[in-house]
Amino acid sequence: MRTEKDILGKVSIPADALYGIHSYRARENFSNQVPFPMEWYRAAGTVKLASYKTVHKLLDALLKEHPDLIDHLRLPDKKTLEVLEKAACEVSAGSHFEHFIVPSVQGGAGTSINLNINEIITNVALKSLGGKPGDYKVIDPIETANIFQSTNDVVPTALTVATMQLLNELEESINLTRSAFEQLETKYRNALRISYTQMQEAVPSTFGQLFSTYSEALSRDWWRVSKGFERIKVVNLGGGATGTGISIPRFYIMEVVPSLKKLTSLPVTQGENLSDATCNMDKWVEVHATLKAHAVNLEKIVSDLRLLASGVGNPGEIELPPKQVGSSIMPGKVNPVIPEFVISSAHRIYANDQRITSLSAQGCLELNAYLPEIGCAMLESLKLMISMNRAIHNKMLDGMKVREELASTKLFRSPAVTTALSPLIGYHSAAELAKEMKETGKDIFEANEGLKLLEKSKLEQLMEPGNLLKKGFTMDDIREVL
Numbered sequence: 340m341r342t343e344k345d346i347l348g349k350v351s352i353p354a355d356a357l358y359g360i361h362s363y364r365a366r367e368n369f370s371n372q373v374p375f376p377m378e379w380y381r382a383a384g385t386v387k388l389a390s391y392k393t394v395h396k397l398l399d400a401l402l403k404e405h406p407d408l409i410d411h412l413r414l415p416d417k418k419t420l421e422v423l424e425k426a427a428c429e430v431s432a433g434s435h436f437e438h439f440i441v442p443s444v445q446g447g448a449g450t451s452i453n454l455n456i457n458e459i460i461t462n463v464a465l466k467s468l469g470g471k472p473g474d475y476k477v478i479d480p481i482e483t484a485n486i487f488q489s490t491n492d493v494v495p496t497a498l499t500v501a502t503m504q505l506l507n508e509l510e511e512s513i514n515l516t517r518s519a520f521e522q523l524e525t526k527y528r529n530a531l532r533i534s535y536t537q538m539q540e541a542v543p544s545t546f547g548q549l550f551s552t553y554s555e556a557l558s559r560d561w562w563r564v565s566k567g568f569e570r571i572k573v574v575n576l577g578g579g580a581t582g583t584g585i586s587i588p589r590f591y592i593m594e595v596v597p598s599l600k601k602l603t604s605l606p607v608t609q610g611e612n613l614s615d616a617t618c619n620m621d622k623w624v625e626v627h628a629t630l631k632a633h634a635v636n637l638e639k640i641v642s643d644l645r646l647l648a649s650g651v652g653n654p655g656e657i658e659l660p661p662k663q664v665g666s667s668i669m670p671g672k673v674n675p676v677i678p679e680f681v682i683s684s685a686h687r688i689y690a691n692d693q694r695i696t697s698l699s700a701q702g703c704l705e706l707n708a709y710l711p712e713i714g715c716a717m718l719e720s721l722k723l724m725i726s727m728n729r730a731i732h733n734k735m736l737d738g739m740k741v742r743e744e745l746a747s748t749k750l751f752r753s754p755a756v757t758t759a760l761s762p763l764i765g766y767h768s769a770a771e772l773a774k775e776m777k778e779t780g781k782d783i784f785e786a787n788e789g790l791k792l793l794e795k796s797k798l799e800q801l802m803e804p805g806n807l808l809k810k811g812f813t814m815d816d817i818r819e820v821l
Contacts, residue, residue, distance in 0.1 A: 341473040357438035359458035365441045365451035375443045376718045382501035383456050384430025386493050389599035391424045397590050426463035435459050443715040448708040449494035457484040487591045489580045496576040498714040503605045505721040510564045512728035517557035519736045524550040529804040532746040533753050540755040543807045546741050553640050560633040571622050572606050578613030581705040620699035620707050631692045637727050638685040641678035656746040660738030677735040684723040691716040751782040764792050
């Protein structure tokens with residue numbers, strides 16, 4: 340064991356632990372087991388790396404122009420900066436995450452997050468120099484690893500980086516789902532089915548038309564995601580505690596965000612008003628609300644397909660691929676687990692939207708203490724939406740079957756199909772035909788044979804997919820069947 344101390348006293352830490360007293364106290368105070376997002380941890384490592392590289396550039400500039408000021412500024416030497424950069428690279432790659440012991444639900448506006456990462460970077464750097472964890476006389480977690488930084492600019496900037504990286508993944512996953520529905524739309528363009536309004540049979544349609552509504556919705560979702568980068572790109576890195584830049588060299592303030600942008604290849608930009616970028620969380624409210632629309636569309640899609648595949652209308656017009664045994668007592672039962680997963684995830688996203696909204700409003704004066712919870716909700720929603728798309732694409736659409744013949748037979752036995760005849764025989768005659776079909780169970784051809792409302796050849800012509808699926812009718816269409 341080793342002993343570390345702060346202004347509150349001393350604690351014993353395992354000798355080989357890369358975390359320190361500040362992380363230890365946070366774990367003791369916030370005794371929940373909700374894990375902190377790896378993506379945010381890695382992004383924080385990248386932000387730290389950008390900071391050290393900027394300090395390195397400042398040191399080089401001072402060596403040329405103001406070497407006498409280096410000691411007064413208490414800057415680390417080149418060797419120390421090199422090992423800090425190396426350690427930050429390792430954090431950025433996801434290494435040492437087992438030593439990040441601060442849970443996601445916490446108090447302190449993210450101070451514990453920043454300090455835990457500082458301690459990890461410091462102790463990794465110390466080991467690189469041949470030292471031992473906790474030897475903070477050589478490298479200090481606050482004075483050295485946190486140089487020119489504040490929790491209040493590092494942690495939210497890291498959240499922005501992590502969010503942008505996940506937005507890239509989400510954009511790709513939406514495109515895969517959208518592309519799959521476009522292929523289904525083409526494949527089943529003329530596959531007839533009954534459309535429904537208010538869960539009642541409505542008018543003739545096709546599976547191609549149904550799938551087109553999904554691909555269109557997903558196209559809008561993709562567009563919204565692509566705009567998300569623009570909405571969250573402003574960061575406050577370099578602003579310090581409240582965005583005033585107090586106690587930070589102007590050189591660092593001007594150079595640190597360009598350094599981060601170069602490292603990440605992301606469109607981050609420094610806010611013109613760093614105080615605003617520090618205290619106001621409305622960008623998270625806006626972007627999450629926009630992304631929530633995607634969860635709504637995914638829930639609608641899987642709910643539709645689950646309904647069309649359900650045993651209530653046995654057999655269903657769609658067959659979802661079986662993925663796992665559905666019961667411990669009912670042999671042969673297979674449940675629609677993928678739609679259920681997507682629906683469950685969507686409702687978690689809706690709850691996250693409420694959390695982000697209400698906690699963003701809880702900001703007080705120059706800071707919002709609830710950024711950790713806002714950020715965790717944001718990242719969870721993004722990861723859920725990526726998983727939802729992958730599940731739909733890989734586990735549901737891949738292997739899904741459309742029972743074309745069954746759907747076509749149901750259509751021609753449905754009174755709903757008589758709507759197509761209204762322009763020729765009138766509403767009342769069409770209603771009479773529909774009543775005959777409903778009472779006798781006959782299809783439209785059999786029912787018409789008894790009522791003789793239309794010649795058989797004309798009815799068959801009208802019931803062809805090309806005529807049923809026309810967008811409205813022209814006078815020439817009427818003339819063709821007279």
